[in-house]
Amino acid sequence: MGIRLAGSLAKQILRRSSKSFDVPKGFLAVYVGETEKKRYMVPVSYLNKPVFQDFLSKAEEEFGFDHPMGGLTIPCREDTFIQVTSSLSRS
Incomplete structure (x- = not known):
């Protein structure tokens, strides 16, 4: 079961993830592996x-949302992340 992100929290994630690197509008930079x-x-x-x-939620528990690389670190295996995001792009 997922949690609903408050508007200000979502804005904070987006602002922090796009500070250091060029991130296309409408996208979020994440680090996985x-x-x-x-x-x-x-x-x-x-x-x-x-x-x-x-x-x-897992990223917040393990790392918080402040990441020095300019993106959000998601604590999971790369193949799991790819499988999940691939299913999201098909829906």
Whole structure:
């Protein structure tokens, strides 16, 4: 079960994720991987999807939302992230 992000929290995530690097409008930079972190761009529309909100909850628990690399780190395996985001893009 996902949590609903308050508007100000979503804005805070977006503002922090796009500070250091060029991030296209409408996207969010995230880092995924267990040892080596790979950078992915995901549409901000994913923020309202329950499965993606589960990722965000795990990220907040483990890292908080302040990430020095300029994006949000999601604590999961890369193949899991790809599988989930691929299913979101098809729906």
